[in-house]
Amino acid sequence: MSEPTHTLTAPDLAAPDPAAVKAEMLKIYPAKTAKKRAKQIILNDPETPPEIGANSRTIPGIITQRGCTYAGCRGVVLGPIYDILQITHGPVGCGFYAWLSRRNLVRPPAGSTNYLQYCMNTDMQEDQIVFGGEKKLTQAIREAYAIFKPKAIAILATCPVGLIGDDIHTVAKLMKAELGINVMAFSCEGYKGVSQSAGHHIANNGVFKNIIGLDDKPDEAEFNMNILGEYNIGGDAWEIDTLLRKCGIHVTSTLSGDVSYDQVKKSHTVMLNGVMCHRSINYIAEMMEKKFGIPWIKVNFIGAEATAKTLRKIAKFFDSKKLTDRVEEVIAQEMIALRPVRAEIKARHQGKKAALFVGGSRAHHYQDLFRDIGMEIVSAGYEFAHRDDYEGRKVLPTIKVDADSRNIEELHVEADPARFKPTKTPEQMEALKAGGFSFKDYEGMMVEMKKSTLVIDDITHHEMEKLIEIYKPDIIGSGIKDKFVIEKMGVPCKQLHSYDYSGPYAAFAGAVNFYREVDRMLTTKVWKYITPPWEKAPLASVELVHASKLGGAKKNGEAKAWRKAAAGGEEA
Amino acid sequence: MLDGTTAEIKPREALRINPAKTCQPIGAMYAALGIHGCMPHSHGSQGCCAYHRSHLTRHFKEPVVATSSSFTEGASVFGGLANMTQALSNIFTIYDPKIVAVHTTCLSEVIGDDIPMMIKKATEEGIIPAGKVVIHANTPSFVGSHVTGFASMVTAMVKYLSESSGKTEAQLKDEPQLNIIPGYIDPADMRELKRIIKEMGVKTVLFPDTSGVLDLPQDGRYRMFPSGGATIEQIKSAGDSVGTIALGHFASHPAAEKLDEKCNVPCALLELPYGLTNTDRFIHALRNHGGVDVPGTLGEERGRLLDAMGDMHQYFHGKRVAIAGDPDHVIALTQFLVELDMKPAYVITGSSGNHFEQRVTEILKDQAPEAIVKQNSDLFALHQWIKNQPVDLLIGNTYCKYIAHVEKIPFVRFGFPVLDRMGHRYFPGVGYMGALRLMEKINDALLDHKDRECPEETFELIQ
């Protein structure tokens, strides 16, 4: 590849045959590896999505995007609650890397401490590995309390903790009694699951057991809901909140983006849960429904069309003419600002190709944004999602629980006798359903993707290289570990975990930001300079002329020569 | 910002807050990337490897590839042999590196996996193809820090690769070669060391060498194993060198000592060449042990640095400075600040090691005997001291920026990691030219701060 791949954009190239691409990707692997990866590279059928081997073990020696269970627990649901003081129990590293490396933006009110700016851990030493670390942990909690006086403390375990058998739950219980504040323990050792996903589940369980339901006083609002699975990367939660407020809907708690411990305590007092990232938080949505009677629906505020659809769905749920009218007004208003930008950018990039490999929901949600501007998704896949996120929740009963998933506790939840107050009566729910409304309705990524598109779970480094070589996408959405690999090949890569330190991209205003961002990445001159002029046109260069010979034509001649040089030897 | 940090200092023994160090494997991974054609391999759960790759990538903004044994609970209980074997088979089949450098993680250390046995077994079973090499370093993170991990991997290079070929002294003196062990410095620094060495005309082997690996040009191509890095042959030949110049007590001296022990190569144990006198010592050592003269060009560089120090030292003189970072870096930088007439007030490292406190105290004994010097410290402690008695300048990695912001202190980024600025990726901090750059950064930070904060009547056009 001497030419940057992006210049070979492809209406002129025959569309690659996905089955052949798959075979090409697998070709180099040892048999055992090929067999396993074959189950994770799937030719899509939106009618009846084929089974994908998601949420299975990562193959040793394969360069993967995935992280660990601890990262999942520290990173989402629990981690971003800004005023819980979190202590990582373990050697210094795990906690260090999780320190401020996810962009969960917060604006705490005056007087409240944002513990996300702190990295606290027990910096375990050999002594504790040999003789146990409970004493040091207990001491660390006492010191943290004495220094910071937090409302609540969470303890997170890393790999060595489980192995040496420290009982962090007993420590938490004792400390809770001693200090009189909520002290919670999370057994999220890195090896507990096959990816971050296990950590999400553990965080869901802990937050549900220990925080949700501690404060029964609801926020006063006519329409009151939570947004679940939204982490306020780059300010997304703020965009969503602002939009909903415009419509007259109050968000009690965003789990977990710019959210306080106190907000989470009363998150069970709402009428509706809207689930953004299904993968990371469907457990809490389910448990809140069972225990408190709060129905949940899938929402998606990524993409203009998706946002409008979501607003209408929420309005329909609340079943109020006033709200419905207001929602239509807001959509109309927002679209007035959005349309011209979208049209302008769409005109430039219609038909260009994107591929998305990230997370547990974004590889799906961001397809909507690219489609908004007429781009095509040539391939997509998640990093740590499960089959239901690909194929839809309808496959849940058929998912085999393997040894790794069995590791993670399934909380047994029953209706709370005093507090189970369904927002809607069974009749109302049935009526809504009869009218085409669906609850718990995540249909997954595959139904929205074209037939035969390659869906690749936990894409490996090698497969990514092949994909770029063959499909030559114009842009790829991925994460920090891939970004510069991809860009070295001359293909711009948008980090969809950190947003490359920009954003927000949610709701209408966020969509406009994203269109502009894609436009910037696809039009920047950087990639055009890759080939130096002497390689493009070896013989063309600035001529040497005697100044005296230039005469009257000097000025013109000079300008022409410079133009020529600037254009890499070709006449501009 | 950092609203929970108060001036009142309460006793703290067990709780680490805002560390000034991280864990061993990231250093080992970085060192391994300084071998040409090397795949670093993390033996443990994949989370560590993901964290280390991500963080190195954020610092270098370059592809950082490494593999993991991807333990799940089974491996954690029964040992990681099967995972290692499968990993090696995949790595050599798919990525085809020349060498794999294995480091452990807390997990594999706690369960006590025997890596040499695993490598031996993989060799016997033919999983490691003929001509390919696998080396290893133990890097438990409940001991030491990322600097220890770096040092251990460099030492592993010596243990596994360096050899004395049995050449006679006379043969070796014929074309004398020096080893340079550069320490935990950036690719731009390694590149600068090589430039200086070339100017001097000394034949050297520099290892590890991440220049040409983690500072790649954009040419539209991705190469998993780029042209840079010390080759296996070079590291092998280190055993035949006439001497080793090792830069940094913590990151480099252990490997130099190992090389002496194994191949009888004597070593000069220096500090990192940050600042004037440390660079002087490095060049002096190259001159004497390489048998060359110092070229005029380097003399001129030195002269320009000294000239700038003379021109600008009024802005440095007596300024109180807080420094946080890795021990070798901080020791050398403290020396440079003393050369600039500054007054280091708090000098900390997150790593442990008495040598740090002894050496810094010695450097400061005339100029700033009252300075607080601490190993095994953290940024929270540093911040509290600053709250009690402020400083004029803070120097440290990116994590320090929160302290600088909230306390409104001029701030210079230095060390590892720098996650929010670009200069370290391209411009060296070592050598005379590097010292000029550091000095410029300090000067800019101080004067920009003055320009921003001073009353109008002292806002000056010329400084």
Ligand code: SF4
């Ligand atoms: S488990 Fe150990 S090696 Fe892994 S990230 Fe944590 S401290 Fe580092």
Ligand code: SF4
């Ligand atoms: S895998 Fe274990 S040791 Fe590694 S980062 Fe995760 S919790 Fe820490």
